Amino acid sequence: MELIWDGLVKAIIELVTLDPGITEVALLTLQVSGAATLISVLIGIPLGSVLALSQFPGRNFLVSISNFGMGLPPVVVGLWVSIFLWRSGPLGFLNIIYTPYAMIIAQAVIASPIVISFTLAVIQQINPQLRLQLTALGANRTQMVWTLLKETKLGLLAAVMAGFGGVISEVGASMMVGGNIKGMTRVFTTATVMEVSKGNFDIAIALSILLMLLAYSVTAILTAIQQGRNIR
Amino acid sequence: MFSKTKWLVLTVAFLILLSLVGCANKNPKPAEEENKAAEGNKTADIILATTTSTQDSGLLDVLIPEFEKQSGYKVKTIAVGTGAALAMGEKGDADVLLVHAPADEKKLVDSGIGINYQLVMHNDFIIIGPKDDPAKISGLKTASEALKKIAESGSMFISRGDNSGTHKKELRIWKSAGITPKVGATYQETGQGMGQTLNIAEQKSGYTLTDRATYLAQKKNLSLVILVEGEKSLLNIYHVMQVNPEKFANINARGAQAFVEFMVSPDTQKMISTFGVDKYGQPLFTPDEGKNEADLGK
Structure with a gap:
């Protein structure tokens, strides 16, 4: 119990004093996971919409792949992204292994299937009558998709939150492709693993509390947008 | 009517973009x-x-x-x-x-x-273990004798099992003791770093081989004590x-x-x-x- 107390005290001290080392870790965590989520949204919402609204051979297979991808283990993603980005790998010339860019790529791979599958599910769930009605009202394809996306705001924001939650909490991929380099690729999860292996349990607890605070803050903002009653 | 939401969405998008730019600037x-x-x-x-x-x-x-x-x-x-x-x-x-x-x-x-x-x-490497030392290895001169006694007494030994320098050294000592350890109830592999392996050995009250530096750095969390040290083959x-x-x-x-x-x-x-x-x-x-x-x- 004393350990938890020590960790709590440490977390509060670090938060109040804005410890520069911790601030750096917090910012990087937000940047990497925020960028990865943004990319996965840019990929996932269009792809999910297309999958939901069209019929073509092989569609069901793609949908099952995306649904399977929601549970893609981060370490597997980390390993494969590493193999490609290592200097000895096919993309080694890019020189981005052990940089935040590599982490963003890995996290975007993890989050994209989540966003695709959520988007697909919420758009498919809309009453088909609505689409019929919109077409009858003379909506063109863009107008229709836009209306459907607005109609599914609740679900789409859930997709964003699930994607963000998935990547800010993962450690396997970040550790492998980022390397937990101090001041460069050290994020909350990898720092926590390291402090545990160093035996600094109080610092590890403090980090875990700060990570949860950060994740909650972002989710709270997204929830505020989701629950806003302004769109009709 | 939905201007407020639009603003919120714009703000969030802006913040994410900003952080991306920051990311790019910081690591050019x-x-x-x-x-x-x-x-x-x-x-x-x-x-x-x-x-x-x-x-x-x-x-x-x-x-x-x-x-x-x-x-x-x-x-x-x-x-x-x-x-x-x-x-x-x-x-x-x-x-x-x-x-x-x-x-x-x-x-x-x-x-x-x-x-x-x-x-x-x-x-140097040291062999550490629980204070009551069930295998009675305290003070033994050589590491291979110690591992032999640990194996014979059926005491728990925690191995790194990760192909690390420490793990390679441990395997060499087993070899010189003429024993091939098999993973089981009393010989367990963590597959993790030294720090984490010490935590596991501590929780399981097992013996383990560790480098002295990591042991000293972690000592504040450990009740395991040094039992065998000083042999020349234990140099790290x-x-x-x-x-x-x-x-x-x-x-x-x-x-x-x-x-x-x-x-x-x-x-x-x-x-x-x-x-x-x-x-x-x-x-x-x-x-x-x-x-x-x-x-x-x-």
């Missing part, structure tokens, strides 16, 4: 690095593949910032087991290695991949080497050479000799620059 290296590498000039980063013990003991936290200040290179430290570190060197995925499994290191040097191979420092010797730039593309040879030179420079050796004294009352490593490996421990 990859592009810069590529240009420089193309010119065959000094690149900004070196990749150091090393063992978990140098990170978990805190030594690198002291040495790396000093090296970065002196040389202007940025070090990407990848702390893995020695087996993995050597493999990274073998594939040209690292520029410089700081490792502690001499027998395996020699293979890399003989194959021409490891060059500028230098002795840096040593400490660290070497540094650079990866031969003629064998692979993209190796930062100058940075690697600078790091090797830094590790054996008198100032660094002095820092190593005093590292840990303030915290643990004794140094965690003994600097060995210029010594003969065969003379260590005499």
Whole structure:
């Protein structure tokens, strides 16, 4: 119990004093996971919409792949992204292994299937009558998709939150492709693993509390947008 | 009517973009690095593949910032087991290695991949275990006797099991004891770094082989005590080497050479000799620059 107390005290001290080392870790965590989520949204919402609204051979297979991808283990993603980005790998010339860019790529791979599958599910769930009605009202394809996306705001924001939650909490991929380099690729999860292996349990607890605070803050903002009653 | 939501969405998008820009600004290296590498000039980063013990003991936290200040290179430290570190060197995925499994290191040097191979420092391995010492190994002269007794008494032994320098050393001791350990109820492999393995041994009240530095750094959390120490074969010797730039593309040879030179420079050796004294009352490593490996421990 004393350990938890020590960790709590440490977390509060670090938060109040804005410890520069911790601030750096917090910012990087937000940047990497925020960028990865943004990319996965840019990929996932269009792809999910297309999958939901069209019929073509092989569609069901793609949908099952995306649904399977929601549970893609981060370490597997980390390993494969590493193999490609290592200097000895096919993309080694890019020189981005052990940089935040590599982490963003890995996290975007993890989050994209989540966003695709959520988007697909919420758009498919809309009453088909609505689409019929919109077409009858003379909506063109863009107008229709836009209306459907607005109609599914609740679900789409859930997709964003699930994607963000998935990547800010993962450690396997970040550790492998980022390397937990101090001041460069050290994020909350990898720092926590390291402090545990160093035996600094109080610092590890403090980090875990700060990570949860950060994740909650972002989710709270997204929830505020989701629950806003302004769109009709 | 939905202007408020629009604003919120815009704000969030803006914040994310801002953070992306910040991200890009803070790490302008990859592009810069590529240009420089193309010119065959000094690149900004070196990749150091090393063992978990140098990170978990805190030594690198002291040495790396000093090296970065002196040389202007940025070090990407990848702390893995020695087996993995050597493999990274073998594939040209690292520029410089700081490792502690001499027998395996020699293979890399003989194959021409490891060059500028230098002795840096040593400490020693110790066998630790629960205070009541069920296998009665306390004070035994040799590690192989100790492992034999642990096996015979059916006591729990926690192995790294990760192909690290410490794990390789442990396997060698089992071999000299004439025992082939089998994973089971009393011989367990963690597959993790030394720090984490100590935590597990502590929770399971098991015996384990550890380097002294990580043990001292973790001692505040441990009730396990040192039971066998001092045998010459328990020396834990660290070497540094650079990866031969003629064998692979993209190796930062100058940075690697600078790091090797830094590790054996008198100032660094002095820092190593005093590292840990303030915290643990004794140094965690003994600097060995210029010594003969065969003379260590005499």
